[in-house]
Amino acid sequence: MTYCTTLRSLLTAVLLVLILGGPTGGVQAQTTEGTEPSTLDKRLLDRVYHIESPAFGSTMRGADATAWPVFYAGAASAWIGIVRGSDDFSDAYRLSVSELGALGATIGLKYLVRRIRPYVRFPDVDSRAGDIARRDPYSFPSGHAALSFALATSWTLSHPKWYVAAPGYLWATMVALGRVWLGVHYPSDVFFGAVLGAVIAWGVHELGATITPEALRSDDDPSPTPLLHLRFLLN
Numbered sequence: 151m152t153y154c155t156t157l158r159s160l161l162t163a164v165l166l167v168l169i170l171g172g173p174t175g176g177v178q179a180q181t182t183e184g185t186e187p188s189t190l191d192k193r194l195l196d197r198v199y200h201i202e203s204p205a206f207g208s209t210m211r212g213a214d215a216t217a218w219p220v221f222y223a224g225a226a227s228a229w230i231g232i233v234r235g236s237d238d239f240s241d242a243y244r245l246s247v248s249e250l251g252a253l254g255a256t257i258g259l260k261y262l263v264r265r266i267r268p269y270v271r272f273p274d275v276d277s278r279a280g281d282i283a284r285r286d287p288y289s290f291p292s293g294h295a296a297l298s299f300a301l302a303t304s305w306t307l308s309h310p311k312w313y314v315a316a317p318g319y320l321w322a323t324m325v326a327l328g329r330v331w332l333g334v335h336y337p338s339d340v341f342f343g344a345v346l347g348a349v350i351a352w353g354v355h356e357l358g359a360t361i362t363p364e365a366l367r368s369d370d371d372p373s374p375t376p377l378l379h380l381r382f383l384l385n
Contacts, residue, residue: 187268187336194337195268198330199275210331213324214279214294220321221297224305225249241308245301248351252300253293255346260288269333278332292335295343296350298322303351 187195201207228242267289269277277283286293302318326344329335 187265187271187338191336191338192268192272195275195330198327198337199268199333201331207331209324210328211278213321214328214332216321217294217298217325221249221301224301228305241305244308244351244354245304248300248304248347248354249297251350251354252296252347255350256291256293256296256343259291259346260286260293263290264288265290265336265339267334268336275333277334279334282334289335290339290342291346292326292329292340292343294329295322295326295335295340296347298325298347299344300347300351303348304354307351307355 225242225246228245229239265288267277267283267287269275270283270287299319299322302315302322306315306318322344326340329340330337
């Protein structure tokens, strides 16, 4: 599958989220507190939130507990060489840019959309992660989903091996799903966040040689072009 085909698939997924359950489409209503979830979004939330299996709950809590440590340690480990294993810093640089881009985009969209968290909106949903709305009141898109999928996508693109991609995306999926089970995000929050993080990481790598400082680039990287490698948009 080519880069262009992949991009079209991801953009199609984004449009489906916006139509079926995103903050600007479907049957949602706009209120003074932000956007209301669609009926489908609430139904999917209930299905995941009310899973009472102790094993499932432990898995969701465990994945969530690893999120921020991995967000911080992942980039740091890449820079200092614990998991990088070479003198080429381009992968660490692109991972860092992908993570920062995902974080910035998430914060901006949250305050643009202003969708309140499900446990604040619905009396039948409690937060299993504490009252995080005090410091981060809005839910769309999920920052955890965006950052985890940006990390998994960036590292997979730098090191395209199954043993990198499989555990990376499995972990990212568990982190994203856990945010719904914890009652702090709607399914569309985490789905859009995952797509957002993956697209940002993909874009960073597509523009890799252009945005990576020469001192950090490997000898295999092509020289940057005046068009900033945006030619793929015209294919």
